[in-house]
Amino acid sequence: MPRSRxxxxxxxxxxxxxxxxxxxxxxxxxxxxxxxxxxxxxxISLQQETASGIVWTLAHFKRLLTDNFFRTAMVHTFVxxxxxxxxxxxxxxxxxxxxxxxxxxxxxFRASLLVPMMLPTVVVGVVWRLLLNPNFGAINGTLKQLxxxxxxxxxxxxxxxxxxxxxAVDVWQWTPFVFLVLLAGLQAIPQEPYEAALIDGSSRWQTxxxxxxxxxxxxxxxxxxxxxxxxLRVFDQIFIxxxxxxxxxxxxxxxxxxxxxxxxxxxxYAAAMSFVLLAVTNFVSVxxxxxxxDEKRDF
Amino acid sequence: MRKGxxxxxxxxxxxxxxxxxxxxxxxxxxxxxxDQFAYPPKWFWFTPTxxxxxxAFVTRSFGHYLLTSAIVAVVSTACALVIGTLAAYALTRFxxxxxxxxxxxLWILSTRMFPAIVTAVPLFLMMRDLRLLNTKASLIVVxxxxxxxxxxxxxxxxxxxxxxxxxxxxxxxxxxxxxxxVRVVLPLVSPGLAATAVFCLIVSWNEFLFALVLxxxxxxxxxxxxxxxxxxxxxxKWGVMSAAGAVAMIPILIFALAMQRYLVRGLSLGAVKx
Numbered sequence: 001m002p003r004s005r006x007x008x009x010x011x012x013x014x015x016x017x018x019x020x021x022x023x024x025x026x027x028x029x030x031x032x033x034x035x036x037x038x039x040x041x042x043x044i045s046l047q048q049e050t051a052s053g054i055v056w057t058l059a060h061f062k063r064l065l066t067d068n069f070f071r072t073a074m075v076h077t078f079v080x081x082x083x084x085x086x087x088x089x090x091x092x093x094x095x096x097x098x099x100x101x102x103x104x105x106x107x108x109f110r111a112s113l114l115v116p117m118m119l120p121t122v123v124v125g126v127v128w129r130l131l132l133n134p135n136f137g138a139i140n141g142t143l144k145q146l147x148x149x150x151x152x153x154x155x156x157x158x159x160x161x162x163x164x165x166x167x168a169v170d171v172w173q174w175t176p177f178v179f180l181v182l183l184a185g186l187q188a189i190p191q192e193p194y195e196a197a198l199i200d201g202s203s204r205w206q207t208x209x210x211x212x213x214x215x216x217x218x219x220x221x222x223x224x225x226x227x228x229x230x231x232l233r234v235f236d237q238i239f240i241x242x243x244x245x246x247x248x249x250x251x252x253x254x255x256x257x258x259x260x261x262x263x264x265x266x267x268x269y270a271a272a273m274s275f276v277l278l279a280v281t282n283f284v285s286v287x288x289x290x291x292x293x294d295e296k297r298d299f
Numbered sequence: 300m301r302k303g304x305x306x307x308x309x310x311x312x313x314x315x316x317x318x319x320x321x322x323x324x325x326x327x328x329x330x331x332x333x334d335q336f337a338y339p340p341k342w343f344w345f346t347p348t349x350x351x352x353x354x355a356f357v358t359r360s361f362g363h364y365l366l367t368s369a370i371v372a373v374v375s376t377a378c379a380l381v382i383g384t385l386a387a388y389a390l391t392r393f394x395x396x397x398x399x400x401x402x403x404x405l406w407i408l409s410t411r412m413f414p415a416i417v418t419a420v421p422l423f424l425m426m427r428d429l430r431l432l433n434t435k436a437s438l439i440v441v442x443x444x445x446x447x448x449x450x451x452x453x454x455x456x457x458x459x460x461x462x463x464x465x466x467x468x469x470x471x472x473x474x475x476x477x478x479x480x481v482r483v484v485l486p487l488v489s490p491g492l493a494a495t496a497v498f499c500l501i502v503s504w505n506e507f508l509f510a511l512v513l514x515x516x517x518x519x520x521x522x523x524x525x526x527x528x529x530x531x532x533x534x535x536k537w538g539v540m541s542a543a544g545a546v547a548m549i550p551i552l553i554f555a556l557a558m559q560r561y562l563v564r565g566l567s568l569g570a571v572k573x
Contacts, residue, residue: 018476019393023403026386026447033444034410037421044421098309111556112314115321117566118555120505122523123544126530127324130537138323141340176317180563222567233414236507236523240530254416254508261420262512274417281414 045271060272070273072248073256080163080252081231084170088227089220091171092178097212100186113176121173125240128169132156132241156242159249166238166250170231178223185219186212218295225288232281253277321548328352328541335537351538352546360517361543364525368547371435371521372503375442379499382443383450384492388480390451391458392466404455411448415508423512433516441509446499453498453565457491458484494561497554504551522547 048057064070116124131139132155140150156162193215197207235254238244244251244259253273261270326342327335334345356362386407390400422441423432431437461484469479485492510521520528526543529536555562 015476019389019395019400022385022389025382026407026451027403029382029444029447030407030410033422033441034413034418037418037425038413040421040425041417044424095309095313098306107559109310109314111559113317114555114559114562115552116317118501118505118548118551119321120507120523120544120547120551122505122507122526122530123324123548126526126540126544127320129530130324130327130541131320136336136338136340138340138342141338145339172316172320177563177566181567184563226567229412229414233416235416239507239511240527254414257416257420258508258512261423267420267424270420274414274420277414278417281412285412 041271041274044268045275047268060269063269064272064276069248069251069256070253073251073253074276076163076251077232077234077253080167080170080234080250081228083167084174084231085224085227087167087171088175088178089224091175092182092223093220095175095179096182096186097208100183110180113180116173117177119173121236122240124169124173125237128165128172128237128241129156132165157246159246162242162246162250166241169237169241170234173237174227174230178227181219181223182216185216188219189215218292221288221292221295225285225292228284228288229281232284233277324541325545327537328545330538332538351536351542354536355539355542356546359539360520361522361525361539361546363517364520364522365546367435367519368504368522371438371442372500374435375439375446375503376496376499378439378443379446379450380492380496383447383495384454384485386447387451387454388458388484391455392463404451407448407451411445419508419512422509426513433514433519435519437513438510438519438521441513442503442506445506445509446502449502449565450495450499453495454488454491456564457488457495461487491561494558494565497558498561498565501551501554504547 045060046056046058047054048059119127131137134140134150134154134157137155139155140153143153144150152158154161155165189212193211194207197211202210233254234252235258238250238252238255239258242250244255254277257270257273257277260266260273323342326345328351329347329349330341330345331348331350334341337345356365390404394400395403426432426437431440465483465487466479469483470476474482505523506521507523507527510524511527514520514524522543526540526547529540529543558565
């Protein structure tokens with residue numbers, strides 16, 4: 001079969017440059033809007049305005065160590081992330097295991113489950129403010145109809161219930177996603193190992209523990225990674241639902257950074273805190289990716 | 300048989316849990332005040348009214364926010380799609396020295412992992428210095444950068460699924476690389492391209508934090524920021540709020556249903572091919 005010469009000859013200069021030309025715009029945009037802001041942020045976190053002008057200092061980072069609000073916001077964020085992640089994972093896994101087979105009306109089912117996770121987070125906030133309103137919200141109204149005393153259930157006005165509420169909202173919105181990813185993972189598992197387990201006479205629990213779980217691990221790690229990242233940076237729903245209140249009860253690290261920067265105009269300190277958040281999310285993602293890589297090597 | 304009933308029950312329960320809260324908001328948007336505050340809650344039987352929709356989008360400025368949201372979402376999606384697709388094509392089809400193609404891809408992905416608030420603070424200061432606060436341009440630029448890693452990763456996956464032979468045939472026929480991309484490869488990945496576009500539209504349409512930080516005036520306020528501004532005020536017009544919320548979710552739902560096949564893949568940045 002005759003082939004054109006350019007296929008066999010060394011590519012000309014233009015061909016060699018082409019990939020770089022194609023990647024250049026993307027790199028330029030990301031350098032200008034992701035990397036440069038990061039560097040800019042480092043400089044402002046290391047500067048302070050004083051009477052004699054701008055000085056370089058570590059003061060913002062020192063302040064992190066003694067700021068109780070910062071520490072509380074970090075603790076809230078971790079508790080929130082762990083609580084929501086656990087609920088989402090367990091509910092999602094159980095649903096996926098129970099429904100891992102042909103479902104009638106599958107398209108409709110999946111489409112309906114998509115609704116919560118596609119909603120604008122601001123709308124999620126509005127939806128739950130309407131539901132949780134102590135006076136006319138549907139939740140207290142329904143509970144009252146069922147004979148429950150709702151007087152103490154002030155939801156976003158009570159510190160403890162407000163925290164439960166913000167966790168519940170995330171569980172409501174994102175469990176469908178965990179479920180769909182795990183279901184996709186389950187359906188990608190071939191039949192043979194199950195048949196082998198059946199022949200060996202394994203119990204259902206043994207089959208789950210030694211066949212399903214190991215084969216599902218990559219999907220589990222990916223979905224946990226994505227959810228953890230989102231949970232650690234949570235902002236929108238809580239901003240709408242409780243604004244971090246009552247008091248400081250649902251204040252998360254992103255909200256505290258936002259307030260420091262845009263309410264108190266303390267950009268240097270906000271930048272310093274944001275690096276702690278960045279370091280934490282980086283660390284978490286590295287751990288997950290490491291686990292995921294080990295997983296791939298086993299195959 | 301009993302197992303079947305249990306499963307159906309579980310399905311119905313999951314559907315109700317997912318949809319009831321949203322349904323409640325929609326009823327609020329259609330109720331007159333008396334019905335909104337009624338006890339016991341009125342789930343089905345109330346006199347519907349469109350007054351809140353009129354109030355929100357004609358009397359108040361929500362119509363304007365809606366338009367801003369649409370412009371920002373469409374333009375930023377178009378930019379991210381063009382820039383990102385070119386980069387993705389280069390990163391799947393060319394072997395760069397020093398494993399650069401792989402390293403660049405991972406680096407691009409890592410920029411997406413930054414928590415938004417980390418870049419929001421410096422971006423606010425940069426936009427202030429450039430006098431771009433409260434402009435649609437600032438949001439378009441920021442959303443383009445925000446969606447870019449996503450486009451690159453999604454399109455990398457789709458390009459990788461196209462056999463190289465097809466382009467090579469086009470190259471043999473005397474097409475240029477870019478000609479082969481436009482005439483041969485892009486038509487083949489067009490479903491993926493459409494899914495990616497819809498995804499970017501949804502993300503830009505829903506985005507809140509950057510919009511909140513970069514726009515404070517009616518000139519460039521998007522729908523989420525408009526809604527948030529009213530919600531956190533002391534006296535809340537629940538009907539207007541719900542009407543705005545209901546309208547904000549309509550395009551999203553249509554889009555999401557249209558491309559539900561790719562949704563899990565998109566939400567996991569291409570990692571899960573569900």
